Amino acid sequence: MSLALHQLRYDQKVFWRNPAAVFFTVLFPVLLLLIFAVVFGDERIDSGGGVEATTYYVPAIITLAVISATMQNLAMSLVIAREDSRLKRGRGTPMPAWVFIAGRVGNSIVLALVMLVLVAAIGRLLYGVEVPWAEAPELLAVLVVGASAFCCLGIALTALIPSQDAAAPIVNALLLPLYFLSGVFIPDSELPSGVIDFADYFPVRHFFSGFFDVYVGGSGLPWGDLAVVAAWGLAALLLAVRYFRWTPRGG
Amino acid sequence: MPQTVISIHDLRKSYGDVEAVSGIDLEVREGEVFAFLGPNGAGKTTTVEILEGYRRRSGGEVSVLGEDPARAGRAWRERIGIVLQGGRPDPYLTVAESLRLFAGYYGSPRPVDEVIAAVGLLDKADERAGRLSGGQQRRLDVGMALVGDPDLLFLDEPTTGFDPGARRQAWEVIAALRDLGKTVFLTTHYMDEAQHLADQVAIISGGEVIARGSPQELGARGGLATTISYRLDDEHVTVQTHDPVAKLNELTGWALAQGVELEALEVSRPSLEDVYLELTRTG
Numbered sequence: 289m290s291l292a293l294h295q296l297r298y299d300q301k302v303f304w305r306n307p308a309a310v311f312f313t314v315l316f317p318v319l320l321l322l323i324f325a326v327v328f329g330d331e332r333i334d335s336g337g338g339v340e341a342t343t344y345y346v347p348a349i350i351t352l353a354v355i356s357a358t359m360q361n362l363a364m365s366l367v368i369a370r371e372d373s374r375l376k377r378g379r380g381t382p383m384p385a386w387v388f389i390a391g392r393v394g395n396s397i398v399l400a401l402v403m404l405v406l407v408a409a410i411g412r413l414l415y416g417v418e419v420p421w422a423e424a425p426e427l428l429a430v431l432v433v434g435a436s437a438f439c440c441l442g443i444a445l446t447a448l449i450p451s452q453d454a455a456a457p458i459v460n461a462l463l464l465p466l467y468f469l470s471g472v473f474i475p476d477s478e479l480p481s482g483v484i485d486f487a488d489y490f491p492v493r494h495f496f497s498g499f500f501d502v503y504v505g506g507s508g509l510p511w512g513d514l515a516v517v518a519a520w521g522l523a524a525l526l527l528a529v530r531y532f533r534w535t536p537r538g539g
Numbered sequence: 540m541p542q543t544v545i546s547i548h549d550l551r552k553s554y555g556d557v558e559a560v561s562g563i564d565l566e567v568r569e570g571e572v573f574a575f576l577g578p579n580g581a582g583k584t585t586t587v588e589i590l591e592g593y594r595r596r597s598g599g600e601v602s603v604l605g606e607d608p609a610r611a612g613r614a615w616r617e618r619i620g621i622v623l624q625g626g627r628p629d630p631y632l633t634v635a636e637s638l639r640l641f642a643g644y645y646g647s648p649r650p651v652d653e654v655i656a657a658v659g660l661l662d663k664a665d666e667r668a669g670r671l672s673g674g675q676q677r678r679l680d681v682g683m684a685l686v687g688d689p690d691l692l693f694l695d696e697p698t699t700g701f702d703p704g705a706r707r708q709a710w711e712v713i714a715a716l717r718d719l720g721k722t723v724f725l726t727t728h729y730m731d732e733a734q735h736l737a738d739q740v741a742i743i744s745g746g747e748v749i750a751r752g753s754p755q756e757l758g759a760r761g762g763l764a765t766t767i768s769y770r771l772d773d774e775h776v777t778v779q780t781h782d783p784v785a786k787l788n789e790l791t792g793w794a795l796a797q798g799v800e801l802e803a804l805e806v807s808r809p810s811l812e813d814v815y816l817e818l819t820r821t822g
Contacts, residue, residue, distance in 0.1 A: 291643065291644070294640075294643040295640075295643075298632065298636065298640045301631070301632065301636065302629055302631045302632060305631040305667075306631055369629075372626065372627040373623050373625060373626035373627065374626065374627070374628075374629060376593070376623060376626070377621070377623055377626050377683075378644075379593075380591060380592075380593070380616070380619075380621035380623075381616060381621075381641065381644040381645070381687065382613040382614075382616040382617050382644055382645060382646070382687070383644040384613070535593070
């Protein structure tokens with residue numbers, strides 16, 4: 289366990305020193321929130337029984353930021369480390385494999401929590417979007433289930449990514465359409481019901497919808513959404529155990 | 540009699556129908572720098588990765604530090620250090636941080652400062668690996684293999700792609716490993732590297748060991764001719780002979796009798812390079 293913390297400490301150092309990773313994981317979601325707030329201003333959105341645009345976008349951007357900190361961040365950093373033989377190198381030491389994975393997953397979950405606090409604080413301070421303190425336990429539960437599932441998805445996804453150059457395009461090609469279709473970028477009240485039905489097959493929609501209901505609606509645990517997210521995470525975990533590779537694909 | 544650290548008997552490895560390693564026998568003794576020399580694609584990396592426990596063999600017996608690498612566990616990994624071909628340390632960690640990260644993986648690591656000095660990076664200790672030259676990154680990589688205080692180090696083509704200065708510095712580091720009492724298993728396709736560093740050399744080609752011995756023995760044993768060369772009347776003359784003493788006597792006697800000067804007279808024994816080129820010549 290202390291070895292996993294040792295690994296996590298260095299994973300944190302590496303993350304905060306990587307300008308591209310910090311930009312896309314930390315600054316980009318904040319930037320998106322500011323842009324959506326400027327564009328849609330005080331418009332009202334019919335979702336969740338009618339809310340202000342900023343109230344809609346704060347949980348939407350937290351959702352995006354959590355997925356970015358977990359799935360996107362893990363898939364990209366693991367492929368880079370794999371292709372530079374750093375994963376293989378680590379396997380040649382007495383460090384158990386689970387320690388390495390635990391360090392990386394822990395790193396992602398720390399970042400997800402940082403983003404939750406950061407985006408919620410910006411939403412509260414700039415736009416007066418209430419932080420649902422009463423639902424803090426439910427909120428954290430949704431976040432932890434979501435972050436864990438998207439970590440598994442990110443690790444499993446590395447098996448499909450052949451090279452460092454392919455990492456960002458593949459991750460974005462999967463996630464960007466899902467953000468649009470799931471109501472993260474465009475309010476779901478504006479989307480045709482067929483689109484939502486389609487998005488309902490995927491975990492992005494359920495993570496967002498469950499998180500939104502707790503954050504804005506003050507609902508209890510969204511069991512249905514959590515079940516779908518967890519099922520995707522579990523499936524990804526099984527695929528990751530089977531197909532994850534420690535050695536470079538590029539020779 | 541030094542102990543045997545690595546012993547390989549009839550090692551085989553096939554990929555599909557292709558046999559990359561076809562029946563290798565080797566022994567590496569404690570405290571020795573062993574060079575595994577061969578052209579690209581000869582089976583060097585396959586063999587070393589079997590010894591490191593990364594690959595499964597198709598047949599034969601392998602023992603590394605008394606254990607089968609295919610089944611060895613954490614205690615065994617404590618005793619070996621690995622430098623991979625073309626591996627890169629994390630560009631965002633400094634030299635000292637990379638070493639401290641790896642030191643944390645081992646039960647009784649060497650002091651990080653000592654390792655930094657051993658690989659000649661004292662003035663770069665707080666530099667991020669991404670800002671080091673290729674040669675410095677590889678020396679850091681050697682340091683990361685050394686920090687666990689292993690008995691045996693594997694270095695897979697440690698100087699490939701280096702300029703001559705960087706190679707010299709890497710050689711100094713490797714030579715110093717021997718002084719620390721480490722056993723070093725080195726793969727290379729540079730003859731001069733094997734000649735400079737190794738106590739024992741095995742030459743591999745086409746998945747088989749085609750020669751072995753000390754660099755001196757191999758140089759002498761190749762059955763190759765000694766070369767005598769000189770310049771006469773602006774013409775460069777080269778003579779190959781298996782009897783250099785008699786030939787030289789004949790040549791210099793003639794020159795003295797004729798009163799001519801043999802400019803740039805040179806006698807060169809076959810180097811390991813000549814032996815290697817002769818042995819690995821295919822087609």
